[in-house]
Amino acid sequence: MTRLRHLLCFAVLIFSSLVTAQCPHAASGLVRWSVASTWPNNVVPAAGASVTISGKKILLDVSPPALAGVTINGNGALIWNDTAGLELRAGYVLIENTGTFQIGSPTCLFTKKATISLTGTLQSPSISGFGNKFLGVAAGGTLEMHGKLNGPAYTFLSKTVTTTSIYQANPNGGRGLNVAAFNHATGQFISSGIYDTYLNATRSDAFADYINALPAGTLVNLISVDEASNKLTEKAKLAIESLGSNLVRTMTYRAGFALLGVKGSAKGTAVEVMVPEAQRPTPIISRSFTLASSANPAYKSMVMTAQSQAWTRVQTASYQGDPILTVASSSVKAEWAIGTQLVVGSSDSSWDHSEAVTVVNCGTACANNQIQVTPPLKWTHWGAIEHGVDERAEVASLTRNIVVQGIMDAANPADKHGMHTKFLRGFKNVHIQGVEFYNGGQAHTVGQYPVHWHMNGNVDALGNYTQPTYLKNSSVHRTFARCVTIHGTSGVTVANNVAYNSSGHCYFLEDGAEQRNILDGNLGILTRHGTLLLSDKSVQDCQAMGVTDTALCNAPSTFWVTHPNNVMTNNIASGSVDTGIWIILPEHPLGLSKSGGANVWNRYTPLGTFKGNKAHSCANTGFRLDDGIIDDPANPLRDNGVTGARYRPHAIYSPSPDMASPRVEALIDSLTIHHCRAGSWIRGGQIAFNNYASADNIVGVTLASEGTNPNDPGSFQTLKNSVLVGVTANSDWRVDLRTPISGFQVYDGPLVIHNVTFYKFLSNQYHNVSAIGLLLHNNWQNSVLTNITKIRYGDSTSLRVDFGVPSLSEYGNEDGMLNNVLHDIDGSVIGDSSRAGSWIVSPAPIHTINSCQFVPRWSASICPASLRYGQLYIENQNTSGTAYGCDVTQSTCNDGIIIIRDDKSTAPLILRGIPNGPPSTQFQ
Secondary structure: OHHHHHHHHHHHHHHHHHHHHHOHHHOOOOEEOOOHHHOHHHOOOOOOOEEEEEOOEEEEOOOOOOEOEEEEEOOOEEEEOOOOOEEEEEOEEEEOOOOEEEEOEOOEOEOOOEEEEEOOOOOOOOEOOOEOOEEEEOOOOEEEEEEOOOOOOEEEEOOOEOOOEEEEOOOOOOOEEEEEEEOOOOOOEEEEEEEOOOOOHHHHHHHHHHHHHOOOOOEEEEEEEOOOOOOOOHHHHHHHHOOOOOOHHHOOOOOEEEEEEEOOOOOOOOEEEEEOHHHOOOOOEEEEEEOOOOOOOOOOEEEEEEEEOOOOEEEEEEEOOOOEEEEOOOOHHHHOOOOOEEEEOOOOOOOOOOEEEEEEOOHHHOOOOEEEEEOOOOOOEOOOEEOOEEOOOEEEEOOOOEEEEEOOOOOOOOOOEOEEEEEEOOOOEEEEEOEEEEEEOEOOOOOOEOEEEEEEEEOOHHHOOOOOOEEEOOEEEEEOOOOEEEEEEEOOEEEOOEEEEEEOOOEEEOOOOOOOOEEEOOEEEEEEOOOOOOOOOOHHHHHHOOOOOHHHOOOOEEEEEOOOOOEEEOOEEEEEOOEEEEEOOOOOOOHHHOOOOOOOOHHHOOOOOEEOOEEEEEEEEEEEEOOEEOOOOOOOOOOOOEEOOOEOOEOOOOOOOOOOOOEOOEEEEOOEEEEEEEEEEEEEOOEEEEOOEEEOOOEEEEEEOOOOOOOOOOOOEEEEEEEEEOOOOOOOOOOOOOOOEEEEEEOOOOEEEEEEEEEOOOOOOOOOEEEEEEOOOOOOOOOOOOEEEEEEEOOOOOOOEEOOOOOOOOOOOOHHHOOOEEEEOOOOOOOOHHHOOEEEEOOOHHHOOOOOEEEOOOOEEEEOOOOOOOOOOEEOOOOOOOOOEOOOOOOOOEOOEEEEEOOEEEEEEEEOOEOOOOOOOEEO
């Protein structure tokens, strides 16, 4: 027995020494920062010093005073000790010329708390190539930071967290002030009213009487609709000030105004917003209130929201949800410690409904897959999968034990000059995992981002890197410019990271020279407008700088990808002010990568692996593969703006594209999109969706061809083996009937639609809902080669096809709205295999014969398989003297081309052509 104990002890000692040898802080030859003999003149660096570490390997064993900066070079190293709570505070940390900065290692993950705090302002001194307030790696430098991730980087709700609605106003409000009142103790709805303060002072005073009659402490939700200032009396203004308003006297004509207040409160205490007419709608504002005696003890608080739009409104009140979250991961109770910062992603149609919370002690009330958080959630967050479409909200951890943070100016709330990292060409090693980047990016300086590979060329095996660079298991949050930038660099791995609350394009491949990068399993939540590029900026910011063509702007995307030859797998874009994932291709690399990029043809290069990605809760588009980037550095009113382009991948694409070489299919595999206005929009040559899943989008998917007069003839766009769901139990779209919802939107083509199942396309009080609908504002007839097979309809799909045009002046005059043809190869669209080969066409007389069956509900005709349809394209290449064509808003126009069938001479087809304003040059 004694011998066995000795053997066990010996084995443990050997194992312990091996582990210790792998940890950098336990290496031999280290000298301590705290020891005077480590430093020149035996003086430990004092506050404000600029420290250079060269020729020594120093162990950081204390938290130094705030330093001007730290430079590590000449075989010097700064190694973080295994001591909890150490902080290095400095204006910069520069690693260069065989210098090393190291916290932990891949085989010895750092488990204590380590903080790097970077200081400075926009006016602080700069270092060439880096600027200020940075952690930078120059040629020959090594950066190794390896923190231990506790629990998953993110998981998903497995149980919906609900907020029980107390009040939801009809979206179509009345002109003037719209008000609703609630009991502060119970949250119960009291009453509401609409007062036309534009029309007359009497209604304005009536509004004041309503407010003045409310008991003190009443909660009030107030917004303006259309115009509310014209006859707003002093009595009404005083009543609004009694709710805590400090802005009511700044209201101008047709300004947007929203307020959440408490009757009897002091001025300035309300949550309110006021914007001029040109900037409507207002942001959505929200405010939580603690309830003293809720009828349901599960509800301890309520939340109100408000938004003033032009003619519609958002006014809601809800009880707040259960603070215990049930998630898919099985052991988060043990893994996410008390104090861990989390973010719960939006799972509805509002891009900004994500919520930051903190883990608190749950005791025995939580199972292993549950955590308790504070504050309670304001919004409903979904925790279910319906018909195979995963709409579960993400629950992500922002906390890491290694923190790199920017120290902000507490006296200046508008300070947006955060920390940044930059890794320059020739670095020896950069490996980062388990690190939290906070207060990062510099809003007014191009090139200063939280994590940034800058013009490194090849950093994988092609660049002779035996250990390719990576960022893994990390978090980036509260950023002022981007999240992770790969610029002029190929071969980076970015995997399993969380980014939250960022400005501008978040995961950003900058110039179009970036190839072979691997983006896998990354999550981006809450992407806002940025300040640096036209494509980042809001329309208002572009107009303020003099941009007249605002189509160049307003395109911030959670993932912005400018070269197709990259790997994108299992990434999630959760909540973007515009687009979730955008593959946008310049013709050649631009910016700093332009030199030497003439043989790189981005728009002809085959797509790399794109599989398992997801986007949701985007104000505009979930996934977009279309457009290009303007390269015009001499003109800041156009440079880096969005412009039209076409993607046509071919086998031979360099040094110049060979359009005669085989087309290469671009495969979009297993993509999920939900709660976006446009689910997916793609334009180009041979592009295919496989295993696509869409739900609760205004439009599920639109496939656009490479061109109307194709430069890539014979190419098809394909949708196969996919599921499209119209309206789930989680749907919250509230748009009026002139905005129809459709699963698949018919556009130009040619298209192949095969093995697609539609569920729950059921019209409701808010909108027409159809499985197959039309692209509105469409000038182009869809191709007669478009064919559809193996369509299925699941539960509650009442409208299969909708070729109807909303009865509004802005629709109906364009040629493409009147000329649509679908070939139902096997009769599955109609639902009758005996009618296989039938044609579903727009009901214009020129398209039909007597044996066609008009289906009023579809606004379409079903014509027999025996018919044959062709497509006519006419291009007027000499427009001199041409007067035909018209603008769709004009009541009279010069007719373009008139087509008359011999047997229906009284019902001609008139093609207006494109452009809509004369002279028109293209007709089809």
